[in-house]
Amino acid sequence: MILLHPLLLYSWTHLPLPVRICLIISVISIGGILFALFNILIHRYVLAILQRKNKTDCDEINRDLLAAMVLESTGPATDVSLFEKFLASKRTRCLLVGEMIAYRNYFSGKIATRVCGLYLALGLDRIARQNLRARSWATRASALSELFRMDVPLDNSLLHVFLYDKNKYIREYARLFLIKQSPSDPLRFLAEENQPISHWEETEIFHLFEHDDQRKAPALNTLLSISNHTSLISLGLKLAAFFKEQEDIPAVLALVQIPDTRLRIEAIRTLAKMEAHGAEETLVKQYDQETPEVQATILSTLGRIGSAGVVNFIERQFNESSSFEIKKHASDAIILLSKYSKAAIDRLLASTETLNRTILNHSLNPLINGL
Amino acid sequence: MRHFLDHFFDVYQNGVFIYCCAIYCCYLLLTIFSYVSILADIRRNHLRKNLVLIQSQLTPGISIIAGAFNEELTIISNVRSLLTMNYPLYEVVIVNDGSTDNTMNSLVREFELTEVEFAYFPLLPSKPVQRIFKSENPACSNLLVIDKLNGGSKADAINAGINAASYSYFLNTDVDCILHKDTLVQMIQPFLDDEKRVIAVGATLRMVNSCQVESGVIVQMKAPREFLPAFQEIEYTRSFVLGKMGWNLINAIPNVSGGLGLFDKEIVIAAGGYDASSFGEDIDMIMRMSKYMCEQKQPYAIRYLPQTLCWTEGPSSLKVFKNQRIRWGRGLYQIISSYYKLILNPKYGRLGLIVLPYNFIFEFCAPVIEFVGILCYIYLITLHLVNWPYAIVLLLFVYTFSVCLTLLSIVWDQLVTRRYRLREVMRLCALTFIEPFVYHPLVMVFALWGYVKQFLKVTSHWGHMQRKGFAPATIPVPSLREAGPSLREAGPSLREAGLPAGRQVPSPIERLP
Numbered sequence: 001m002i003l004l005h006p007l008l009l010y011s012w013t014h015l016p017l018p019v020r021i022c023l024i025i026s027v028i029s030i031g032g033i034l035f036a037l038f039n040i041l042i043h044r045y046v047l048a049i050l051q052r053k054n055k056t057d058c059d060e061i062n063r064d065l066l067a068a069m070v071l072e073s074t075g076p077a078t079d080v081s082l083f084e085k086f087l088a089s090k091r092t093r094c095l096l097v098g099e100m101i102a103y104r105n106y107f108s109g110k111i112a113t114r115v116c117g118l119y120l121a122l123g124l125d126r127i128a129r130q131n132l133r134a135r136s137w138a139t140r141a142s143a144l145s146e147l148f149r150m151d152v153p154l155d156n157s158l159l160h161v162f163l164y165d166k167n168k169y170i171r172e173y174a175r176l177f178l179i180k181q182s183p184s185d186p187l188r189f190l191a192e193e194n195q196p197i198s199h200w201e202e203t204e205i206f207h208l209f210e211h212d213d214q215r216k217a218p219a220l221n222t223l224l225s226i227s228n229h230t231s232l233i234s235l236g237l238k239l240a241a242f243f244k245e246q247e248d249i250p251a252v253l254a255l256v257q258i259p260d261t262r263l264r265i266e267a268i269r270t271l272a273k274m275e276a277h278g279a280e281e282t283l284v285k286q287y288d289q290e291t292p293e294v295q296a297t298i299l300s301t302l303g304r305i306g307s308a309g310v311v312n313f314i315e316r317q318f319n320e321s322s323s324f325e326i327k328k329h330a331s332d333a334i335i336l337l338s339k340y341s342k343a344a345i346d347r348l349l350a351s352t353e354t355l356n357r358t359i360l361n362h363s364l365n366p367l368i369n370g371l
Numbered sequence: 372m373r374h375f376l377d378h379f380f381d382v383y384q385n386g387v388f389i390y391c392c393a394i395y396c397c398y399l400l401l402t403i404f405s406y407v408s409i410l411a412d413i414r415r416n417h418l419r420k421n422l423v424l425i426q427s428q429l430t431p432g433i434s435i436i437a438g439a440f441n442e443e444l445t446i447i448s449n450v451r452s453l454l455t456m457n458y459p460l461y462e463v464v465i466v467n468d469g470s471t472d473n474t475m476n477s478l479v480r481e482f483e484l485t486e487v488e489f490a491y492f493p494l495l496p497s498k499p500v501q502r503i504f505k506s507e508n509p510a511c512s513n514l515l516v517i518d519k520l521n522g523g524s525k526a527d528a529i530n531a532g533i534n535a536a537s538y539s540y541f542l543n544t545d546v547d548c549i550l551h552k553d554t555l556v557q558m559i560q561p562f563l564d565d566e567k568r569v570i571a572v573g574a575t576l577r578m579v580n581s582c583q584v585e586s587g588v589i590v591q592m593k594a595p596r597e598f599l600p601a602f603q604e605i606e607y608t609r610s611f612v613l614g615k616m617g618w619n620l621i622n623a624i625p626n627v628s629g630g631l632g633l634f635d636k637e638i639v640i641a642a643g644g645y646d647a648s649s650f651g652e653d654i655d656m657i658m659r660m661s662k663y664m665c666e667q668k669q670p671y672a673i674r675y676l677p678q679t680l681c682w683t684e685g686p687s688s689l690k691v692f693k694n695q696r697i698r699w700g701r702g703l704y705q706i707i708s709s710y711y712k713l714i715l716n717p718k719y720g721r722l723g724l725i726v727l728p729y730n731f732i733f734e735f736c737a738p739v740i741e742f743v744g745i746l747c748y749i750y751l752i753t754l755h756l757v758n759w760p761y762a763i764v765l766l767l768f769v770y771t772f773s774v775c776l777t778l779l780s781i782v783w784d785q786l787v788t789r790r791y792r793l794r795e796v797m798r799l800c801a802l803t804f805i806e807p808f809v810y811h812p813l814v815m816v817f818a819l820w821g822y823v824k825q826f827l828k829v830t831s832h833w834g835h836m837q838r839k840g841f842a843p844a845t846i847p848v849p850s851l852r853e854a855g856p857s858l859r860e861a862g863p864s865l866r867e868a869g870l871p872a873g874r875q876v877p878s879p880i881e882r883l884p
Contacts, residue, residue, distance in 0.1 A: 022768035029771035036778035199563035362490035
């Protein structure tokens with residue numbers, strides 16, 4: 001400070017510009033330091049109080065939900081008044097909704113229905129619906145997510161507005177809602193829109209079909225069209241593999257010619273999962289024109305769907321190919337076809353080539369392949 | 372001569388002032404960017420439910436690859452911890468990099484390993500693989516152990532692991548690192564969520580030094596008590612929460628830490644894998660992957676998560692710390708000398724216009740400018756040419772600004788994780804006030820030391836950090852007989868939920884505090 005003293009002798013305007021800049025920034029920085037320290041202290045203090053309160057309320061909510069939803073699940077309708085006290089403040093209401101969503105995720109059947117019924121009876125959906133009109137995208141997306149997870153239906157016209165929202169999360173939830181609410185042809189609008197979807201959205205859509213036993217296999221022809229965006233075709237292929245509907249096989253088989261290598265591989269893999277026995281000949285014919293990556297996939301697929309007729313073809317690829325990956329896939333395919341390829345396996349094991357033997361033993365080892 | 376020196380000092384002082392202002396402007400921007408990035412991550416986490424991924428058949432498989440060299444003290448508990456990740460489809464690939472202690476024997480005994488004839492193809496270069504093991508214990512059926520000759524670097528071990536990995540994504544970690552059980556489910560999300568092709572994802576690392584660890588799992592998180600690890604903790608917070616998260620917003624992340632990174636295997640292989648001769652194999656890998664994507668004209672993204680998902684033992688002795696920082700210094704020197712042609716080359720997009728120029732000007736040159744500055748200062752002091760009031764104002768500016776930024780990084784970190792007690796956080800805050808005087812000079816000197824060593828091409832090895840080890844494991848892995856049916860047989864739901872056999876999916880009641 002003593003050293004700084006001469007500074008005081010000058011007026012501010014006489015100080016060189018760099019010194020003035022430094023002084024201003026130093027003062028701002030000291031302010032920043034104080035802000036940071038107080039922020040940590042206050043933030044932690046407030047949070048500690050909040051956590052204590054939340055813990056008590058959460059325990060109570062959970063106890064009441066457990067009693068009303070699980071222990072008395074076969075009893076009469078839930079006494080709504082038991083939960084009305086949690087609607088008094090926004091904090092407890094959020095805790096209640098959070099817990100209900102958790103119950104909805106963990107339980108299915110009657111308990112899940114009761115939880116959704118309670119949600120509606122308490123009028124919690126009204127608050128979420130109001131939030132759909134909020135200016136902040138985070139609030140709108142959060143409200144959509146809440147309504148979606150609690151199985152609350154929304155008006156299709158409103159959802160169509162959300163389909164063109166600037167925010168991707170809102171668009172995603174709108175699409176999920178529309179799929180969920182259209183039991184007859186849930187994926188048609190996706191093909192009509194032809195907008196790309198992310199892998200996450202693909203997973204969420206797949207999850208809808210995967211975990212709803214009541215849902216019938218959707219018509220996938222519209223999605224499995226070459227004119228669609230690749231992400232939509234990819235979703236269609238995954239759903240086709242999941243539902244294994246024989247009528248989808250021709251559409252999948254048509255995609256085996258698609259120029260996009262990744263999609264072509266996916267289509268070939270889908271044929272394997274759908275156990276499309278009729279695809280054997282097409283795949284064998286196409287083999288020679290393909291890239292090594294696709295060839296490897298074709299071999300794996302033949303291993304899963306093939307018959308005795310393809311054993312010689314696979315064995316030839318195993319012996320003649322110089323690519324390690326192709327040999328490995330051919331070997332796996334031969335082992336998968338062991339019902340028809342016992343002689344081929346013995347013949348190959350007796351061969352003198354060390355690499356071939358190693359690859360075959362690798363495929364045969366249950367510790368590696370989990371067979 | 373005197374006139375020349377006076378002129379030089381004038382120019383240097385002004386130059387350093389402008390440099391300092393420029394670097395602080397960058398830091399300020401990063402602080403703002405990181406705040407926006409963290410808020411976006413918090414919102415994303417609120418909307419995305421991990422359960423969807425855990426239950427889905429579409430969740431991509433991940434290979435966890437961890438190199439091990441003389442890690443007998445911690446290997447068992449850490450591998451066990453890796454085997455209990457909350458993820459439906461993954462394998463653990465441990466690469467024993469020619470350990471000379473009991474690491475391999477411990478693994479064989481503890482996990483009932485048996486040698487298998489494995490079709491191993493050296494797609495990426497590494498020292499020869501001698502043996503490959505699989506576990507006979509169904510509870511560890513996703514464990515693969517590679518025993519190879521010592522390659523002298525982590526890169527060599529990871530390349531061997533990639534060659535044997537089954538899945539399209541791999542997590543690069545160290546066997547001494549402790550991962551959060553949700554690491555995989557969190558880190559895969561940017562790969563699924565981004566509009567661009569994500570090639571790598573990183574997350575925050577922390578010091579495990581003072582944490583209580585049991586069977587490879589952290590039971591109580593504590594900020595490091597020793598000075599050196601505590602300073603590193605502050606440095607990591609600043610680097611990950613402020614730096615990496617800031618760069619995340621503009622998709623210009625320069626590096627995904629070697630301690631924890633999830634990578635797209637296809638791109639890593641296409642870029643030629645890890646360079647065993649590099650001292651900074653992690654940053655080199657990111658540079659090569661980015662360069663490859665730019666050359667292929669494919670849009671790409673590298674993402675970072677603010678959540679702490681990995682804990683690593685930081686060097687607590689000055690000698691080990693020195694070696695680590697010298698290695699990092701050499702690594703940075705290698706990067707700059709290998710990729711200088713990309714600097715300001717618009718063909719390489721953000722890599723050429725932001726990442727490399729920033730790394731060169733503000734990361735590589737900073738220790739040199741600082742060191743020359745100190746020498747100048749000493750020279751001017753001896754000649755009584757220092758205007759002390761002004762000098763102190765300048766020092767105050769540098770000091771207060773750096774302390775302010777570090778404290779803000781702790782505040783930002785508190786938005787995401789509040790694992791330490793308030794007392795521990797305040798202790799870290801207090802240490803930030805002495806960090807510029809105690810810790811920072813060490814970092815600067817060791818970085819310069821590294822540059823000099825690299826410039827003179829002094830041969831040295833990667834070195835090995837002597838681990839202190841954690842508390843001994845108390846929960847044994849079930850033996851083959853005890854394990855009974857495999858997890859797969861016990862029901863897919865348990866396996867999908869990443870839970871051991873015999874335990875039910877936690878009910879909401881269990882989940883609550």
